[in-house]
Amino acid sequence: MNRLTRTWLTLRHQGKFARRGVHCRFPIPDLHVVGHVEVGDYCRFRNNVTLRTLGDGKIIFGNRSGLSWGCYAEASQLIRIGNYTGVAEYSVLCDTVIEFAGTDADWRHAPRHSAPIVIGDNCFVGSGCFIGPGVSIGEGAIVAHHSVVTRDIGPYEIWGGMPARRLGHRTEGVPETKLQESRELVAKHGIQRDRYQR
DSSP, rough: HHHHHHHHHHHHHHHSSSSEEOOOOOOOOEEEESSEEEETTOOOTTTTTEEEEETTTEEETTTEEOOOOOOOOEEEEEEETTTOEEEEETOEEEEEEEEOTTOOOOOOTSSSOOOOOOTTTTTTTTTEEEOOOOOEEEEEEEEEEEEEEEEEBBBBEEETTEEEEEEEEEEEEEOOHHHHHHHHHHHHHHOOOTOOOO
């Protein structure tokens, strides 16, 4: 895809947002945005992402965050994604679920449960995950691929599974040999520069 095509696609999609920060790029054929969606600075989305709000719902992205291929986010109330947070391909974020237990009504008439989803800064959600209503994910947390998250995740915790459970912590209880290995790698290679930084 040449530069002119990428620029045209970005211009085509940028008007779909209720608020758009600076230097956002959307060089993709299919980006579906319905309702109130706000994006911060330097946000990126891959192809076939769907962002949908219902009623007064809002989806709000911080700076330098985004969704990968085929992700779906739907908000009746709120989905808030922090700065420097990435959601990998084919993940679903939905702040509303249908409550089938306790009713014999069909899916159209069964009661719904809605609660905001809040994902903090510097988080990573692996591919094929489901993040359900009322979930809060703390700063720096990691969600393993193909996890179903129905409970809150604390800062820098690592969770995974169906349903997701705590597997560990990014900084607590890490063996000294592993910490030393990380320090040596940073000393040798440094921290990669943000490729979008000017």
